[in-house]
Amino acid sequence: xxxxxxxxxxxxxxxxxxxxxxxxxxxxxxxxxxxxxxxxxxxxxxxxxxxxxxxxxxxxxxxxxxxxxxxxxxxxxxxxxxxxxxxxxxxxxxxxxxxxxxxxxxxxxxxxxxxxxxxxxxxxxxxxxxxxxxxxxxxxxxxxxxxxxxxxxxxxxxxxxxxxxxxxxxxxxxxxxxxxxxxxxxxxxxxxxxxxxxxxxxxxxxxxx
Numbered sequence: 001x002x003x004x005x006x007x008x009x010x011x012x013x014x015x016x017x018x019x020x021x022x023x024x025x026x027x028x029x030x031x032x033x034x035x036x037x038x039x040x041x042x043x044x045x046x047x048x049x050x051x052x053x054x055x056x057x058x059x060x061x062x063x064x065x066x067x068x069x070x071x072x073x074x075x076x077x078x079x080x081x082x083x084x085x086x087x088x089x090x091x092x093x094x095x096x097x098x099x100x101x102x103x104x105x106x107x108x109x110x111x112x113x114x115x116x117x118x119x120x121x122x123x124x125x126x127x128x129x130x131x132x133x134x135x136x137x138x139x140x141x142x143x144x145x146x147x148x149x150x151x152x153x154x155x156x157x158x159x160x161x162x163x164x165x166x167x168x169x170x171x172x173x174x175x176x177x178x179x180x181x182x183x184x185x186x187x188x189x190x191x192x193x194x195x196x197x198x199x200x201x202x203x204x205x206x207x208x209x
Contacts, residue, residue, distance in 0.1 A: 026103060026164075027162075028098075028102065028162035028163065028164035028165035028179075029160060029161065029162050029163065029164070030159070030163060030164075030181065034181070035156065035157075038156050038184060038185055038188070039153070039156055039157065041185065041188035041189060041192070042149065042152060042153055042156065042187070042188045043153075044188070044192075045188040045189075045191040045192045045195065046145075046149050046188075046191075048191075048192070048195045049076070049079065049145065049191055049195055049198075050142065050145075052072075052195060052198045052199065052202070053072060053073075053076050053138065053141070053142065053198070054142065056072060056138065057208065059208040060072060060202075060207065060208050061073040061138055063201065063206070063207055063208055064201075065201060065204040065206060065207070069201070070132065070197070070201070071201065072198050072201050072202065073132070073134065073138060073141070074132040074134060075132075075194050075197050075198050075201065076138070076141050076145075076198065077132035077133070077134070077136050077141050078126060078130055078131065078132045078194065079145070079190070079191050079194050079195075080136075080141055080144050080145045080148065081129070081130040081131075081132070082126070082130045082190055082194075083145070083148055083149075083152070083187050083190070083191065084144075084148055085129065085130055086183055086186050086187045086190065087148070087151070087152055087155075087183075087184075087187060089168050089178075089183040089186075090155075090163075090180045090183045090184050090187075092168050093163075093166045093167055093168035093178075093179065093180035093183060094161060094163070094166045094180050096166055096167070096168065097166075098162065098165040098166055099165060099166065099167040099177075099179075102164060102165045102166075102167055102179060105167060105176075105177040106164065106167060106177060106178060106179045106182060109175065109176075109177075109178055109179070109182045110179075110181065110182050110185060112175075113175075113178075113182060113185055113186055113189060114185065114189065117186065117189035117190055117192070117193050118189050118192040118193055118196075119193070120193050120196055120197065122174070124172065127171070152184075152187055156184065161180075163179060163180040163181040163184065164179045164180070164181045165179070166179065166180045167179050167180070168180070168183065
């Protein structure tokens with residue numbers, strides 16, 4: 001009798017442990033809600049960006065409020081260069097083996113990016129690779145932006161890859177290890193951040209009207 005009771009207890013404990021383990025395993029793919037949110041960010045940030053720069057005069061494109069601040073054209077070029085670099089990071093993360101510790105390494109990172117990036121909080125100097133040179137014309141900047149965004153949008157709409165399981169370290173320690181999903185949302189949120197910078201330049205007292 002005691003042996004039978006012990007067997008029943010073991011079976012019950014085993015049954016209880018399986019759902020608990022399954023519950024801990026998260027799906028590293030995007031949820032439909034996450035995908036829809038990224039697509040909306042891509043669309044909204046693109047619309048805001050293009051409406052802010054498409055109809056500017058050459059003087060408005062080049063105007064600097066101070067010698068130490070970027071012009072609208074320089075901010076616009078920085079956005080294009082950075083978006084290309086960020087999406088390259090998505091691709092590099094996906095090209096690497098899945099990170100077995102991805103949940104712990106990237107916990108809270110997406111929420112952190114969503115909170116600090118669009119608000120221009122925690123400003124930092126842009127890496128030299130994505131600093132504007134002023135060599136691109138407005139038409140070239142717009143063309144490159146549209147070409148890149150078409151690529152980013154197509155990827156986001158079609159992907160069913162486990163983006164969250166593949167990681168790549170950010171050069172800034174405040175971000176540390178980011179998943180391919182984190183790098184992907186970084187793209188439109190970074191543009192939203194610098195769309196605000198463009199608006200600041202255009203609202204300055206000396207901006208050509």
